[in-house]
Amino acid sequence: MATSMYQHARHYSPVHSLRSQWACRLQMPTSSRRFFTTCQPLHGSYADTLPFLRINSNTRVIFQGFTGKQATANAKDSLAWGTKIVGGVIPGRTGEHLGLPVLPSVRQAMEHLKPDATGIYVAAHQAPGAIEEAIEAEVPLIVAVAEHIPVHDMLRIHSMLKTQSKSRLVGPNSPGIISAVGKCRVAVASTTRAGLGQSLCIGVGGDMVPGTDMVEALSVLEKDPDTEAIALIGEIGGMGELEAAAWIKEYYSRSKSPKPIIGLIAGVNEAPGRIMGHAGAFTFLGEPTAKAKIAALEEAGVTLVNHPAKIGDTLKTKLREGTTGSGTTSRSQPFATGMQRRQLHFMRGPGRRSPAASLSVHNKQQYQQRRSIYLDVNQCFDELRARGGINCGPYSGHGTRRLLAVGIDRSARSPAILVAPSIEDWMEGAQRTSAPVKSFPFDYRRGPDELAIERLASYLQLSNKGDSAVDSLRRLIETLTTLFYEKEGLLLTTHIVERLREIKFVHARFAFDQATFRNGTPPDKIKAMYVRATDEPAEVKAERSGIVYIKLPGEDATIGTLVNGAGLAMNTVDALADAGGKAANFLDTGGKATSETVKESFMIILQDPRVRVVFVNIFGGLTRGDMIAHGIIMAFKELSLTVPVVVRIRGTNETEGQKIIADSQLPLYAFDDFEVAAAKAIELSRK
Template structure:
């Protein structure tokens, strides 16, 4: 039986910052109450040697391999679940249900190792059994399934979720791993880490370990649109954790979790006499506008801050910012020594490192406040398709808005990431220059839908609450019908423009925008008819998708300059397309974004990245070869940079894939390789023995310098 709802209410203020100033870009997120019983479960994140763990999907291939490693490392796995199963596996009991496991072995946590289409039911079963900590690692769980799960979680105070689409949670001190983190990288110590990106967290841990600094607790919040545990949740754990002396935060574009963390940190530094030092890295400065950058949640929605605003908010809150996680080892030694929390490192504080006082220059990127209409990890309908679908839900669309109306409005249903729920999104304007600043979200419970009071709040903000009776009734019906469409078809966003017709006292609706969750179809085969409307993909997109690769071409510096000039209404001079860009091949979306960011910082205006390419966490020799083919299809590429941090991906396997690419693809461009992580030395040795024109490096900075040199060579 689920616990009763908490009566305590909390309001959330969602901020968007520009020019480093803490000014709200729109009114408070909502005046609707939010239950905080789920907040009472934050303490469940403090895992360690005491934590009793079960696995759901225990007897599966991946779970078995993971469990063996974790048990050998010291994790106290006390059993597992196989539906209707029994007996033993790996010397541990197998139970037919989570409820049976809870009764018999009383676990503190469960790791869910099942495919995306099975994960929702597995999470719900764990919530119903009141398992204190639920860790979901699966990628591509449909968004609406996750929103329904969070509706359940918000009404109880027993279970806490980490994930989904996350590497999990690991205590290096307590030898407790619930996830798939690369164990050789970790070492026990006193630095707590919370990260959206798995690969960036591994880079962070590897840097700390090489510097002689271990980790206390590492929480992978994951890269989904909605995270079961976010940055602020983790910070609250680290604040009161005696094992944690310093904190690292890893963020990226999308959502407002980093800005909320900045608010929390600013308050923390005011109320605590000797606050724990905090450092951070943010990825996504070079992200293509309007595109999903690998992670399902890596896109900037209306009213959400940019990567730049996240960076500035954290910096203003007193966080030490770095541009690449390989620098964290040196940085943390420095700031620990300054704080007096690590006397052993005090001598090193005398040599100040330039990266400690690093300030990120403003890069020439163009922020787009428009809809993410080019997202290819979702289904976006064109205007005619949207109009037809809306009409079937009693929402008639006009070809254009009225010409003589004094005001227009923006309205729809989308995701409120902070509230972990759907919401009404509204603005009393459709002016593109004002929309980003004035848009406001009104969250509501997924299972109940928008209440009458929430609808009235939204209409009041739209300044439609005093409309004539016919128009008011139409507006209420519009929101209800949009929600029906949104829920029924599993949309991510459904919005339109509207205005009060001056002569008819009725609403006119136009400019519909709909996009839908591709995971609902790809993982669970739902809405096949809807997804059959998807536009035909290019050969390159098809090949990338077939190989499990996310490949996104990026604008060249000349194109960016032209876009910037257009935005400032100046005439750009004609600049020919460059032929000296860097093709990047990276495993992990977060690391791929960060790689492009650092290349731009180090090499602009001379050169920059030609593409974003994430091979995925399980890259094989075949996917590496396919990645080279995709990169070489771009005539702008002069040099290829392979940046790998091996977690699940083995360094020697990556090296073999690179050699295979030279033989099968016919690589004629210079290649620079930087391999870190699992089997890194073996991988570099494989490349050396191959006797090919490949330059292999241990350090990231050395590799970037060589990339810049090769890109600048004549010929």
């Protein structure tokens, strides 16, 4: 991919005094391009763009970053499949690629090629500029593939999307959108290779603040005449699945013949406080666990399964019986042959909730995520004191400690102030959930308004009802919000107490978005202040190799797992646990695993002396089964493996991969049925 594509200047909103009206104008000091620079009256709304998701054989598609390796591969596959790709964009260049025109801007592409959709195939640090250009050009459907786009870039983009009604965003960190009936795909999803017969597949994506959420996707599928059943796949992180459950419950109550809905939630066995592969796959402050999401979906009438292999037969049964969901959980159905037709398979994403929805605090370690860069309490106090007039110091034991934080409300797709009137019970026990957390979202460009300050002051139950306490709270919020903007905060958490009519910070832990570092533009001063937590050596090594590896606890955790894709890796850990086994690790090789990454993964897994068997679970789209098989054999020979290896390969070139394993004459166990493979891995782990 050309490194010159979409070089992107970072833009920040100004933070003014909360006493005055917040500025509406976006400051863009290093870029000549400006988008939505004034608060103009809305003409329509972002919700009006939902019909743009209904792609079909007539949908005209362009690719941004067209000549890059990934875009080229996807364009070739899509053209062969029947997608009407009409050209692409490379900034500042004209010419041809794959026999199609290349234009220097999206605006020119809109004028000459008249596309209905654009697929963005550029690196994460270039993607915000590419998305903005597509919004400015009013492309109806924008699909962003890149992962690890800095969260403040996405917050800013969402503030743009909310002011217009011409463009709909899918992603980022999305496998794309596919209409199997209409023969149109924008990006690639491995589900098209699994024989599930989709009508429309919407890859909501694993970003913290995706452009299209689950409820929006469900509302489209409800009215899609080609869709007869729906498969909803979710995971930890965000409130989307709870919002989807509420929507489904209402849908079942009002529809005479509702479409059956199957659900899967990954991450029941998550490692608390860790990111499970995806950029947004972690439980943020106040968000529900995977078990809570499963319970909500079951209560709504959704039939739950614990692995993608079970979706096909479960949906087929529902379609044959003409039934909707029963609110049960399937634990024993065999691998799906996937011959049913007309199904939706869409990925996870946050939903919507009211601006002041009550949440609960779960494990107090769960918001200390590794996608963040942390400052310790003394560094936090130094940052606060440097801003003048801020009272900071250790807790004296007097006064009620309250939670005050500035972070992200995934459902509102905006920054938010998070507050709780007491944190005492939460601090005493990690499993207690009695401290309610309330979210007060605010516009990224404007900041919190006076009404929000008054409401959260009331919710905090300040004993001093006078103006001095509210003024003090206002100063603290202004300081935290300013820091949130300037340093690209992810979650700035503090504990506050009332002392002598003033509010004092008695604890602080600040997390800043690590994606900013990954993309080469660290916020001023934060890099020098970064305090790295003690890590497992194997986890550090894996990260350097582009592999996500998390060591799971328990002396009885004896099954090493090697999986491509974060969602599938979580599902694998969960399904092994349901079958009576226990995974020693979570390992995601990434969606494009190679022979070298497979070998490296084996080396990392086998550093754990608990591992008695390695379970390889590959469900391939871009990842080819034959390539994975060669990687396994290479690892087996070069590493002189002494533990048995169970291999399950499905997807692209699965037959070739299985044959390579079978012909290797090595002590490998090859299966295409997940449950049979899992049972064998569990059996071997007990020897």
